[in-house]
Amino acid sequence: MQVFLTQVLNGLQLSMLVYLLAAGLTLIFGLMNILNLAHGAFFTLGAYCGVVVGSSTGSFWLALLVGPLLPLLLGIALQSMVLQPLAERGRSTHLDLALLTFGLLFATAGAVEWLFGSAFLSIPTPMALSGHLDLLGISYPAYRLFIIGIGLAVAAALTFVFDRTLLGATLRAGVDNRAMVTALGVNINALFAIVFGLGAALAGLAGVIAAPLTSVYSQMGITIVVETFVVVVVGGLGNLRGSFYASLIVGMTNAMSQAYLPEVEMFAIYALLIGVMIVRPQGLFRSVERVA
Amino acid sequence: MSEEATIARTPPTARETVALAAQVQRTTCVLAAAVLLGALALPWLSASYATTLAIEIMIGGIFASGINLLLGGTGLVSLGQGMFLGLGGYGIGIGTTVLGLPLWLSVPATLLVVAILAAGIGAVCTRTRGVEFLLITLAFSQMFFGAAIKLRLTNGSDGMSGIPRPDLTFVGLNSDNPVVFYYYVLIVTIFAVAAMRRIISSPFGSVLAAIRESERRAAAMGYAVGRYKIGAFVIAAIACAAAGVLQAQYTYFINPDSMSWQLSGEGVLMVIIGGATTVAGPLVGAAVFVLAKQGLSIVTTEYMMFFGIFFMLVVALFRNGLVEALKAALWSKS
Amino acid sequence: MSALEARHLSKAFGGLEVISNLSLTVPPGQRRAVIGPNGAGKTTFLNLVTGWLTPTSGHVLVDGQTVAGRPEKVTQSGIARSFQRNMLLEDLTVMENLRVACQAVHPCRLVFWRSKQAFADVIEKAHRAAERMHLTDILDVPVRHLSYGQKRQLEVALALCSEPRILLMDEPAAGTSPQERARLINLINGLPKELTIVLVEHDMDVVFATCDLITVLSYGKVLATGTRREIQDDPTVMEAYLGHRHAGN
Numbered sequence: 023m024q025v026f027l028t029q030v031l032n033g034l035q036l037s038m039l040v041y042l043l044a045a046g047l048t049l050i051f052g053l054m055n056i057l058n059l060a061h062g063a064f065f066t067l068g069a070y071c072g073v074v075v076g077s078s079t080g081s082f083w084l085a086l087l088v089g090p091l092l093p094l095l096l097g098i099a100l101q102s103m104v105l106q107p108l109a110e111r112g113r114s115t116h117l118d119l120a121l122l123t124f125g126l127l128f129a130t131a132g133a134v135e136w137l138f139g140s141a142f143l144s145i146p147t148p149m150a151l152s153g154h155l156d157l158l159g160i161s162y163p164a165y166r167l168f169i170i171g172i173g174l175a176v177a178a179a180l181t182f183v184f185d186r187t188l189l190g191a192t193l194r195a196g197v198d199n200r201a202m203v204t205a206l207g208v209n210i211n212a213l214f215a216i217v218f219g220l221g222a223a224l225a226g227l228a229g230v231i232a233a234p235l236t237s238v239y240s241q242m243g244i245t246i247v248v249e250t251f252v253v254v255v256v257g258g259l260g261n262l263r264g265s266f267y268a269s270l271i272v273g274m275t276n277a278m279s280q281a282y283l284p285e286v287e288m289f290a291i292y293a294l295l296i297g298v299m300i301v302r303p304q305g306l307f308r309s310v311e312r313v314a
Numbered sequence: 315m316s317e318e319a320t321i322a323r324t325p326p327t328a329r330e331t332v333a334l335a336a337q338v339q340r341t342t343c344v345l346a347a348a349v350l351l352g353a354l355a356l357p358w359l360s361a362s363y364a365t366t367l368a369i370e371i372m373i374g375g376i377f378a379s380g381i382n383l384l385l386g387g388t389g390l391v392s393l394g395q396g397m398f399l400g401l402g403g404y405g406i407g408i409g410t411t412v413l414g415l416p417l418w419l420s421v422p423a424t425l426l427v428v429a430i431l432a433a434g435i436g437a438v439c440t441r442t443r444g445v446e447f448l449l450i451t452l453a454f455s456q457m458f459f460g461a462a463i464k465l466r467l468t469n470g471s472d473g474m475s476g477i478p479r480p481d482l483t484f485v486g487l488n489s490d491n492p493v494v495f496y497y498y499v500l501i502v503t504i505f506a507v508a509a510m511r512r513i514i515s516s517p518f519g520s521v522l523a524a525i526r527e528s529e530r531r532a533a534a535m536g537y538a539v540g541r542y543k544i545g546a547f548v549i550a551a552i553a554c555a556a557a558g559v560l561q562a563q564y565t566y567f568i569n570p571d572s573m574s575w576q577l578s579g580e581g582v583l584m585v586i587i588g589g590a591t592t593v594a595g596p597l598v599g600a601a602v603f604v605l606a607k608q609g610l611s612i613v614t615t616e617y618m619m620f621f622g623i624f625f626m627l628v629v630a631l632f633r634n635g636l637v638e639a640l641k642a643a644l645w646s647k648s
Numbered sequence: 649m650s651a652l653e654a655r656h657l658s659k660a661f662g663g664l665e666v667i668s669n670l671s672l673t674v675p676p677g678q679r680r681a682v683i684g685p686n687g688a689g690k691t692t693f694l695n696l697v698t699g700w701l702t703p704t705s706g707h708v709l710v711d712g713q714t715v716a717g718r719p720e721k722v723t724q725s726g727i728a729r730s731f732q733r734n735m736l737l738e739d740l741t742v743m744e745n746l747r748v749a750c751q752a753v754h755p756c757r758l759v760f761w762r763s764k765q766a767f768a769d770v771i772e773k774a775h776r777a778a779e780r781m782h783l784t785d786i787l788d789v790p791v792r793h794l795s796y797g798q799k800r801q802l803e804v805a806l807a808l809c810s811e812p813r814i815l816l817m818d819e820p821a822a823g824t825s826p827q828e829r830a831r832l833i834n835l836i837n838g839l840p841k842e843l844t845i846v847l848v849e850h851d852m853d854v855v856f857a858t859c860d861l862i863t864v865l866s867y868g869k870v871l872a873t874g875t876r877r878e879i880q881d882d883p884t885v886m887e888a889y890l891g892h893r894h895a896g897n
Contacts, residue, residue: 129622536723
């Protein structure tokens with residue numbers, strides 16, 4: 023029972039980490055119909071920034087604060103200076119933009135390799151969170167609980183903003199009818215740029231958070247990004263709530279198979295993806311009917 | 315809009331369109347014949363370095379042609395075709411070095427297994443479209459990549475070596491000789507290109523084109539769109555696997571890098587550079603890509619970063635590829 | 649036995665019931681018009697019949713049998729449809745559009761080892777379809793270069809290529825010029841008498857010139873069915889849909 027509970031918490035922790043990435047990716051897609059295949063690059067950049075800040079200041083908390091800043095700025099720049107103009111020019115379809123971000127994935131993977139080499143780096147766990155907490159009869163690492171906490175907080179904040187604020191309503195309206203919203207005087211381009219930046223920042227945050235747990239290396243974005251893709255497709259592309267539930271499913275699947283069926287651990291997620299694609303290709307949580 | 319621009323945009327009359335098409339056809343035939351003659355004579359005209367580059371271009375061309383059946387032919391952008399190239403190479407690798415089967419058995423068996431796998435994978439993937447399709451093909455590709463690294467059967471990340479080239483002793487030739495291997499690859503390439511051309515101009519191919527233009531219309535016409543997509547997926551997989559077989563024979567070796575997302579991306583780039591609307595496009599794109607990669611690797615070791623930038627520029631600026639740009643140049647001269 | 653029958657057909661999207669308890673019967677060979685204001689559910693009705701939507705309840709029956717459910721199967725069983733908004737193969741030529749449409753009901757459609765030019769009967773059928781719709785002059789033009797009226801003609805032509813027994817047309821006269829409209833009327837009246845036609849239209853000139861019977865839809869229900877005279881004399885219909893110009897003619 024104790025082992026099971028530990029696995030549940032492990033699954034939750036994995037879920038929240040993936041959720042931070044999936045939320046950004048699905049947000050960007052849902053609002054702008056852009057599939058950012060380079061999303062993993064923001065994750066990697068956040069981690070590396072965190073390493074730089076953490077090793078020069080010795081403070082994890084500073085790294086946590088500063089780490090997501092570069093992804094945030096890069097995200098805003100990418101959207102407003104590259105993707106937006108191309109989309110407006112009309113020559114580039116959404117698929118073209120997705121391919122463009124694929125090229126960006128190559129470029130950033132190469133750039134990170136060039137700048138930081140292939141050494142494995144790390145951020146040390148902060149003193150305050152390096153102990154264990156006694157919870158429900160088990161002793162669980164505090165840092166992992168911290169990750170769970172952050173994930174849930176972000177989920178709550180995003181839901182609040184999108185469902186209950188004017189900003190959220192404006193963004194949802196902008197997706198529905200961009201021209202109308204612009205005509206109403208809203209600078210939708212600025213909003214989209216900010217949202218893109220926010221999505222990138224979330225990925226960067228995930229990178230900093232993940233650093234004490236795993237190593238920081240140039241390819242780290244690739245593995246987690248594939249899991250992110252699975253979450254986003256299972257949850258339904260563009261469906262924020264769906265990606266939360268899908269993150270839970272994927273995280274739990276990962277943890278449980280790691281613990282109980284280690285041989286098939288790698289295939290478990292893909293089996294999940296295949297299963298969902300066969301049964302409901304539009305994602306488990308989408309509720310829109312496709313009409314002629 | 316200025317008047318000159320309006321005049322320039324007047325749609326062509328039927329007669330002009332037919333005349334242009336005929337002219338393009340003639341030019342294409344002449345060019346194709348020239349390329350073929352050049353290809354046949356290449357080993358005698360130049361150093362062995364050119365021959366090895368040409369082999370890489372042809373293998374890349376077959377790979378890109380497979381990708382283009384989906385991309386330009388059906389409108390499906392797959393970022394996972396590397397998995398079939400890898401499966402082709404690993405297929406004969408396992409067949410020859412593990413199972414001890416002769417090549418003339420391993421190759422068809424590999425292609426058959428790939429076709430069956432592709433039918434299954436295709437059945438799942440084609441339930442989606444657009445960016446979701448892109449993601450799922452990428453995910454499947456990563457799955458096979460992971461399997462190749464982890465499985466003992468495939469010798470993990472060390473890869474499999476000792477993959478044999480075809481035994482041509484019955485015609486008195488040794489395929490370890492680069493020139494002989496070159497002609498072997500050339501013959502396979504000619505066959506593959508001819509087959510691709512025939513498939514695209516067949517009724518089946520015309521339905522793929524219809525699906526690309528308007529999937530709903532194709533369904534309304536009465537076509538079982540899903541089945542056609544799976545068919546295209548299978549044929550594309552076979553082409554990519556054939557490229558994988560050649561690749562493995564070329565280097566006597568296969569490793570998981572042949573199944574990576576980078577490789578899938580390189581293939582897509584070849585198609586985009588050359589243009590997705592013609593049969594020649596992927597081949598031209600493969601040529602430009604291989605030559606550019608060679609040139610780039612002489613200049614710098616950071617190939618990946620510049621490759622990424624190059625990729626982005628091509629997608630942003632030359633969406634229709636080089637072949638279309640050439641055609642447009644032809645038209646503006648007439 | 650009726651060619652086309654809808655039995656207690658309903659379709660709801662979430663809380664909104666777009667079609668509610670709709671029943672109608674079209675006997676073979678009849679020319680039936682379906683009219684009503686935007687939002688009455690006319691296109692939804694066509695979508696239900698041709699398999700693009702599944703009914704929430706009720707049945708669609710063709711020749712007494714429940715409809716197949718997927719658009720491609722519906723077409724293969726002899727029902728064809730032209731769309732309200734042109735759905736053409738834009739980068740292909742007019743000829744290729746027609747050829748592909750005719751090929752769909754031909755056994756060669758799965759052949760991948762021979763050139764499509766080898767199947768002369770399909771090409772012949774496409775030529776005849778072009779002649780019927782006066783498209784022979786523009787056969788080699790890519791569709792994206794056609795005028796709106798020409799595209800509309802092609803839209804109808806494509807539906808006829810599958811040699812249907814029942815033809816459904818969704819506002820074929822929308823956006824066409826008077827000459828094109830006249831041509832459309834002649835075309836419809838020139839179609840084989842065995843072909844059952846259901847015509848969704850706003851243009852009453854076309855409706856009156858081609859159709860035997862008119863069904864009026866309102867808010868997803870059948871308001872009235874009758875001849876031109878009966879519909880024009882029906883006060884509820886007259887008031888809501890025909891306006892005063894046609895009333896009392």
